[in-house]
Amino acid sequence: xxxxxxxxxxxxxxxxxxxxxxxxxxxxxxxxxxxxxxxxxxxxxxxxxxxxxxxxxxxxxxxxxxxxxxxxxxxxxxxxxxxxxxxxxxxxxxxxxxxxxxxxxxxxxxxxxxxxxxxxxxxxxxxxxxxxxxxxxxxxxxxxxxxxxxxxxxxxxxxxxxxxxxxxxxxxxxxxxxxxxxxxxxxxxxxxxxxxxxxxxxxxxxxxxxxxxxxxxxxxxxxxxxxxxxxxxxxxxxxxxxxxxxxxxxxxxxxxxxxxxxxxxxxxxxxxxxxxxxxxxxxxxxxxxxxxxxxxxxxxxxxxxxxxxxxxxxxxxxxxxxxxxxxxxxxxxxxxxxxxxxxxxxxxxxxxxxxxxxxxxxxxxxxxxxxxxxxxxxxxxxxxxxxxxxxxxxxxxxxxxxxxxxxxxxxxxxxxxxxxx
Amino acid sequence: xxxxxxxxxxxxxxxxxxxxxxxxxxxxxxxxxxxxxxxxxxxxxxxxxxxxxxxxxxxxxxxxxxxxxxxxxxxxxxxxxxxxxxxxxxxxxxxxxxxxxxxxxxxxxxxxxxxxxxxxxxxxxxxxxxxxxxxxxxxxxxxxxxxxxxxxxxxxxxxxxxxxxxxxxxxxxxxxxxxxxxxxxxxxxxxxxxxxxxxxxxxxxxxxxxxxxxxxxxxxxxxxxxxxxxxxxxxxxxxxxxxxxxxxxxxxxxxxxxxxxxxxxxxxxxxxxxxxxxxxxxxxxxxxxxxxxxxxxxxxxxxxxxxxxxx
Numbered sequence: 062x063x064x065x066x067x068x069x070x071x072x073x074x075x076x077x078x079x080x081x082x083x084x085x086x087x088x089x090x091x092x093x094x095x096x097x098x099x100x101x102x103x104x105x106x107x108x109x110x111x112x113x114x115x116x117x118x119x120x121x122x123x124x125x126x127x128x129x130x131x132x133x134x135x136x137x138x139x140x141x142x143x144x145x146x147x148x149x150x151x152x153x154x155x156x157x158x159x160x161x162x163x164x165x166x167x168x169x170x171x172x173x174x175x176x177x178x179x180x181x182x183x184x185x186x187x188x189x190x191x192x193x194x195x196x197x198x199x200x201x202x203x204x205x206x207x208x209x210x211x212x213x214x215x216x217x218x219x220x221x222x223x224x225x226x227x228x229x230x231x232x233x234x235x236x237x238x239x240x241x242x243x244x245x246x247x248x249x250x251x252x253x254x255x256x257x258x259x260x261x262x263x264x265x266x267x268x269x270x271x272x273x274x275x276x277x278x279x280x281x282x283x284x285x286x287x288x289x290x291x292x293x294x295x296x297x298x299x300x301x302x303x304x305x306x307x308x309x310x311x312x313x314x315x316x317x318x319x320x321x322x323x324x325x326x327x328x329x330x331x332x333x334x335x336x337x338x339x340x341x342x343x344x345x346x347x348x349x350x351x352x353x354x355x356x357x358x359x360x361x362x363x364x365x366x367x368x369x370x371x372x373x374x375x376x377x378x379x380x381x382x383x384x385x386x387x388x389x390x391x392x393x394x395x396x397x398x399x400x401x402x403x404x405x406x407x408x409x410x411x412x413x414x415x416x417x418x419x420x421x422x423x424x425x426x427x428x429x430x431x432x433x434x435x436x437x438x439x440x441x442x443x444x445x446x447x448x449x450x451x452x453x454x455x456x457x458x459x460x461x462x463x464x465x466x467x468x469x470x471x472x473x474x475x476x477x478x479x480x481x482x
Numbered sequence: 483x484x485x486x487x488x489x490x491x492x493x494x495x496x497x498x499x500x501x502x503x504x505x506x507x508x509x510x511x512x513x514x515x516x517x518x519x520x521x522x523x524x525x526x527x528x529x530x531x532x533x534x535x536x537x538x539x540x541x542x543x544x545x546x547x548x549x550x551x552x553x554x555x556x557x558x559x560x561x562x563x564x565x566x567x568x569x570x571x572x573x574x575x576x577x578x579x580x581x582x583x584x585x586x587x588x589x590x591x592x593x594x595x596x597x598x599x600x601x602x603x604x605x606x607x608x609x610x611x612x613x614x615x616x617x618x619x620x621x622x623x624x625x626x627x628x629x630x631x632x633x634x635x636x637x638x639x640x641x642x643x644x645x646x647x648x649x650x651x652x653x654x655x656x657x658x659x660x661x662x663x664x665x666x667x668x669x670x671x672x673x674x675x676x677x678x679x680x681x682x683x684x685x686x687x688x689x690x691x692x693x694x695x696x697x698x699x700x701x702x703x704x705x706x707x708x709x710x711x712x713x714x715x716x717x718x719x720x721x722x723x724x725x726x727x728x729x730x731x732x733x734x735x736x737x738x739x740x741x742x743x744x745x746x747x748x749x750x751x752x753x754x755x756x757x758x759x760x761x762x763x764x765x766x767x768x769x770x771x772x773x774x775x776x777x778x779x780x781x782x783x784x785x786x787x788x789x790x791x792x793x
Binding site: 132157158301442 | 545560561562630631645647648651652736738739740741743744756757758759760762
């Protein structure tokens with residue numbers, strides 16, 4: 062009885078002064094932990110209960126799994142969730158088994174439109190469904206072109222500007238400097254996002270409830286041939302960017318197309334390329350000679366608010382801080398929020414680690430992500446890993462495997478409820 | 483055969499003797515026995531029986547309404563279902579055959595070692611890997627299977643495997659998983675089989691020797707037939723565990739960056755149904771199929787192995 066009275070008393074207190082006793086449960090990965098701690102330090106009036114998970118990296122589905130359990134139990138939802146994937150809105154915006162959609166609609170009055178307008182144009186596209194914004198991008202991850210200026214100068218080669226130049230550079234390296242290379246496709250993300258998305262290949266498109274994938278389209282065939290050609294002359298390796306084999310040969314990496322976050326994760330990482338200051342250049346993305354100047358995108362995390370939250374005011378404060386605070390936003394990558402991005406780019410440029418015009422290259426890439434790529438409720442990475450990675454390892458080519466890859470993606474689409482064309 | 487019947491009869495007589503000697507002792511033991519099993523029974527009901535009943539309810543309903551076999555039909559039509567059945571089936575065949583043959587063989591060899599300390603340390607060595615849980619043993623095997631870090635890289639290169647991706651390709655996986663499962667599970671069973679062999683009367687082995695049976699003949703005609711129940715017991719438990727293959731391919735899937743697919747085994751497929759597709763009914767249908775198959779084969783082995791025959 063006494064306990065009940067205390068609980069009743071406490072909840073009355075909580076109802077009376079929400080600002081004092083607001084408590085937020087946040088699910089995020091370890092990389093986001095410092096950002097959440099920064100929020101806690103800036104807003105001591107809100108108690109944050111951080112639960113660290115894998116951020117659903119590699120399309121592991123942790124976010125959806127845990128929400129599925131909470132939906133089934135009818136309790137246990139967090140207030141805010143971070144996911145490294147940017148296709149979660151596809152399921153989080155929909156009612157599941159009679160339980161309301163998990164993701165809170167963030168425009169239409171929840172957050173000020175003026176605040177939302179502060180995002181880099183296009184940044185919220187992956188999380189917008191039918192005009193409703195379901196999440197806030199943490200960082201942008203456009204694909205640009207990184208090259209080692211010191212090595213290129215030493216070999217006497219000009220940096221490539223198009224995919225055709227890139228392939229030609231591969232031929233020259235293979236002939237004159239065997240062992241030096243131009244990239245890796247051993248992880249499940251490089252193929253789909255860095256090569257096919259940047260190469261404007263229409264293999265992963267969504268139109269309403271219809272999923273489309275065309276591995277016979279002209280651009281798809283061009284990317285197939287590029288990969289097959291460069292795997293054959295060994296200027297593209299089948300190693301993982303984060304594997305021991307890649308790190309052991311990283312001093313032979315001459316150039317690589319890749320996401321903005323390669324800056325910290327690869328080049329300035331002592332366990333990765335461990336670049337010398339001034340050697341590497343971040344250049345604008347590669348494009349086809351006869352194509353549009355567009356590029357791909359590799360992730361860029363998203364913050365979601367729960368539609369079940371009892372602390373909407375605290376959630377608003379948290380979300381605005383975490384995506385737009387100039388010291389915190391972006392969590393090491395390129396912030397999606399424009400004003401924070403400008404500060405971050407200035408700081409990177411002034412550090413002088415990268416030669417060339419770092420700010421111009423990244424800004425150009427961020428503004429030109431090809432919009433022909435879809436964000437359905439599944440990832441192209443699982444099909445790539447299942448069909449392409451083992452296929453290439455056993456000596457097959459993209460030309461051999463493309464049809465199987467397409468079939469696997471279509472099967473996955475069908476299983477999660479898309480009509481397949 | 484006559485020899486066998488004699489031994490079968492002997493413990494029976496002993497049992498009758500004990501019973502007639504003191505009935506109240508047995509009743510007291512029975513009460514203690516109930517206390518011992520009560521906690522297990524409680525946990526079994528809460529975490530085994532009730533969830534199974536819930537699964538049966540889910541498997542035959544859709545949004546609370548009776549759905550007949552719809553959930554089963556949907557699952558059977560899934561393009562991932564048959565490959566998963568094939569994967570699990572192949573793994574079970576490879577694993578159970580190697581388990582039965584090698585465990586019995588190793589137990590017989592260890593049992594025949596006359597030197598006491600050698601036999602004891604051999605059993606201890608066999609048992610050590612069993613102390614590791616499934617997931618951690620997979621972590622260990624990841625290092626063994628990756629040619630860039632493996633201490634036995636020369637063996638992998640000799641087999642033509644130059645990367646982890648190559649080592650865990652779909653057609654090799656049943657063997658890889660069977661090796662991992664054997665390595666973790668066999669030691670415990672060798673110890674159990676050793677106990678079974680100890681249970682065989684020395685007189686019987688003595689008599690066989692006098693009749694001129696060598697070690698192979700003794701093993702084949704005396705020891706193995708008398709171990710029948712223990713072998714059946716091992717097969718039932720291993721079969722039930724094997725059909726539920728989940729942790730090993732799941733960890734391999736994450737470590738191999740998805741080359742081992744997330745839908746490799748039936749249990750993984752059930753997991754995807756529940757948490758990727760939010761289809762708990764389909765998930766329950768897969769689980770129920772597994773339960774029925776396991777139950778059916780267990781019943782077969784129980785009767786074939788004479789597990790419930792009292793001696």
